[in-house]
Amino acid sequence: xxxxxxxxxxxxxxxxxxxxxxxxxxxxxxxxxxxxxxxxxxxxxxxxxxxxxxxxxxxxxxxxxxxxxxxxxxxxxxxxxxxxxxxxxxxxxxxxxxxxxxxxxxxxxxxxxxxxxxxxxxxxxxxxxxxxxxxxxxxxxxxxxxxxxxxxxxxxxxxxxxxxxxxxxxxxxxxxxxxxxxxxxxxxxxxxxxxxxxxxxxxxxxxxxxxxxxxxxxxxxxxxxxxxxxxxxxxxxxxxxxxxxxxxxxxxxxxxxxxxxxxxxxxxxxxxxxxxxxxxxxxxxxxxxxxxxxxxxxx
Amino acid sequence: xxxxxxxxxxxxxxxxxxxxxxxxxxxxxxxxxxxxxxxxxxxxxxxxxxxxxxxxxxxxxxxxxxxxxxxxxxxxxxxxxxxxxxxxxxxxxxxxxxxxxxxxxxxxxxxxxxxxxxxxxxxxxxxxxxxxxxxxxxxxxxxxxxxxxxxxxxxxxxxxxxxxxxxxxxxxxxxxxxxxxxxxxxxx
Numbered sequence: 067x068x069x070x071x072x073x074x075x076x077x078x079x080x081x082x083x084x085x086x087x088x089x090x091x092x093x094x095x096x097x098x099x100x101x102x103x104x105x106x107x108x109x110x111x112x113x114x115x116x117x118x119x120x121x122x123x124x125x126x127x128x129x130x131x132x133x134x135x136x137x138x139x140x141x142x143x144x145x146x147x148x149x150x151x152x153x154x155x156x157x158x159x160x161x162x163x164x165x166x167x168x169x170x171x172x173x174x175x176x177x178x179x180x181x182x183x184x185x186x187x188x189x190x191x192x193x194x195x196x197x198x199x200x201x202x203x204x205x206x207x208x209x210x211x212x213x214x215x216x217x218x219x220x221x222x223x224x225x226x227x228x229x230x231x232x233x234x235x236x237x238x239x240x241x242x243x244x245x246x247x248x249x250x251x252x253x254x255x256x257x258x259x260x261x262x263x264x265x266x267x268x269x270x271x272x273x274x275x276x277x278x279x280x281x282x283x284x285x286x287x288x289x290x291x292x293x294x295x296x297x298x299x300x301x302x303x304x305x306x307x308x309x310x311x312x313x314x315x316x317x318x319x320x321x322x323x324x325x326x327x328x329x330x331x332x333x334x335x336x337x338x339x340x341x342x343x344x345x346x347x348x349x350x351x352x353x354x355x356x357x358x359x360x361x362x363x364x365x
Numbered sequence: 366x367x368x369x370x371x372x373x374x375x376x377x378x379x380x381x382x383x384x385x386x387x388x389x390x391x392x393x394x395x396x397x398x399x400x401x402x403x404x405x406x407x408x409x410x411x412x413x414x415x416x417x418x419x420x421x422x423x424x425x426x427x428x429x430x431x432x433x434x435x436x437x438x439x440x441x442x443x444x445x446x447x448x449x450x451x452x453x454x455x456x457x458x459x460x461x462x463x464x465x466x467x468x469x470x471x472x473x474x475x476x477x478x479x480x481x482x483x484x485x486x487x488x489x490x491x492x493x494x495x496x497x498x499x500x501x502x503x504x505x506x507x508x509x510x511x512x513x514x515x516x517x518x519x520x521x522x523x524x525x526x527x528x529x530x531x532x533x534x535x536x537x538x539x540x541x542x543x544x545x546x547x548x549x550x551x552x553x
Contacts, residue, residue, distance in 0.1 A: 077417050084424065085449065092445025092491045096499055102442045106432040113383060113433065116376065120384030127388070192383045194434035196447070196488075197390060197399055198509060201439050231439035238439035245503050246438050271505075272395040339397075340387060 110203075110236055118191045118205060125342040149311070150222035152258060156297070156309040159259075164305075183306040186210045186346040188218070188237070197339075200244035202226070204344055207235045211348055217307040218344040224335050225298060225310045226344050237346070241338040242312065245271040251300040252312045252332070254279065254290060262288050264299065267312065267332055273339070275313065275332045278321060290318050296332045304349040311335065366414050367539035371422065374531075374538075378406045379429055389523075396508075398515045403430060404454055404484060405477040405524035409531045411458035412467045412476070413540035419455050427451030427484075443495065450487035454480035468535070470528035477524035478517050485513035 091099065188206035193199070206212050218226040218239045227241040240247050249268040256262040263280035270276055279290065296312045317331040381402045390399035403426055411419045427448035436443055458476050465472040489510045496504035 077421070081417065081420055081424070085452065088424075088428075088445040088448050089491075090445075092443060092449065093494060096437070096441060099443065100441070102432070102444045103435075103440065105444070106435070106442045109429065109432050113380060116380035117384045120380050121388075124385045124388035192387055195379070195382050195386070195403075195430040196434040197387060197397060198512070199434065199436050199439075201435050231435065238435055240438050271508075273392070339390070 107233060110233060114191065114205075114236065118189070121191045122189070122342070125340075146221045149224075153223040153297075153309050153311065156259065156261075157306075160308055183304065183350060184211065184348045186212055186216075186348055187343065188212075188346050189343045190341055191236075193339075199246070200241055200339060201230070202239040202241060202339075202341075202344075204229075204237050204239055204346065205235065206346055207233050207237045209234055212237050212346055213348060215304070216346050216348045217304060217310070218346050219307075219310060220336055220338075220341050220344050222345070223311045225307070225312055226336075226338050226341065228303075229346060239344065239346075243269045243271075243273050243275065243334065243338050245269050249275070249277070250298065250303065250312065252277075252296040253299040254288075254315070254330070255295040255297055256288065261297075261299070262290075262294075265296065265330060265332075267296070273333060273337065274316065276329060277332070279328045279330055290315065290328065290330065292316060292318065296330075304347070306349060307347060366410075366418050366541075367537070368418075370537050370539065371410065374534075375406065375422070375426060378402050378527075379426070379433075382430075383433060389519075391519075396512050396515060398512055398519050400516060400519040400523040401481055402523050402527065404451065404481045404520060405473065405527045406531070407451060407455050408458050408473055408477045408480055408524065409527065410538070411455050412462050412465070412473065413535065413538070415541070416459055419459060420452055423451040423455035424448050437500075443492070446488040446491040447484070449491065450484035453487050454484035457483050468532060470525060470532065473528040473532075474521045474524045478521050481517035481520045482514055485510070485517060489513060 091102075186206050188204035188210075190202050191205050193201050193203055202218075204218065212229055212232050214229055214232055216229040216237075218229065220226050225242055227239045227244075227247060229237045230240045231238040242250060247269055249266060251264060251266050253264055254262040265277040265279045267275035267277035280288070292315050294315045296315065298307055298310045298312055300308075311334075313332040313334040315330050316333045319329050319331075321327040321329050386399050386401065390397060392398070407419070407423050407426060410422060414422075425448075427450060428444060430447035430451070431444045432442055434443075434447070435441065457480050461476060461479075465476065489506055492504060492509070493506040496506070
């Protein structure tokens, strides 16, 4: 009996061809696969309706990502308000200093921009299916006026990260503890209202940021202890986010090559990869910082 | 195999994967270990389903996993690693199913663990090759492989849960009994 000739487009051959194409696509350089992002956008609309409720249910069961167990809700609310007022006061102090300089510069004839920001509440509905990039997907996007480089915070003052991508209804936030975030500059608070030495913090990828403290002889003698707050003081971030909390000093050690300099490990007060909601501080046009080039190309 | 039923269940499982997986993730000693729901689902379908449709299902679910995983700072999607990894996982189950009791939760748990390990091996291999010429500082193959292989063991838990939920629904999937298909006499 004659064999039926196989169609050139049989399912098995098509599978083989598609597999080879996917293998090639997986290894192409970043520049050659930028267009694939356009294929991913419709998925957010399709999966969002089921992901949101399931995420809230899962977070309700697991209890969120606080690192301070045993706190009553009333105490947590009071602590949150105290932190907010303190950060606001420090920001206003810095603002006063800036305004004094601005007056001086205006008198010399320089034009300066006003500052401001708007706050948008956004629940976190998860990240990607692969957790290794560490990005958080928030349910607020261009429809709510969120722009790239907006700062996400939790509990009013704890920095979560920056918005890196926006879609119509969602945005992606890169937590400061992820290695792709590259690091930020902070100031160690010697007490509630006294800023101390500057530190450049780099994320280790394990939920902690490490950095060297200060760069001169004066700062090397400043006493540091575990539990001290480190606040944001980075010109690459919007001015309205200055003095927000990066975290608390968890460990202090000596730099291996420079024994006179100290290295601190800073841990945010919340587990940033398991939070349930954020507030996105959208800068005004004048407050916005131009995002750096994103041509990095991590796998 | 009834594709509408498979599609609906796959949609729910993808939702579980995206929503519940971060909540189940644990971080002992600097590792980040999380289970998967997708591969136990693929394992369930592969235990009883026809070969080619199972491989297509695995490829499509893997492609969804790739597309729904933003990389770099959220502006890059790499299509291929999970699609090929899930296909390899499905192929492993298809090869080994003849040696297992197909309706046993233990079989599903055991095969899910092996299949997840193989899938993650493929994913790490492809992403590690990419990291050579993209940004090697942001990718640590050893750490990723350790996290993912431990996650494969953790997947035994989700496989056990899914087996309890999915095995009673087997008739709805319309799987043909492979034994009766093998011994059907064709009349001419």
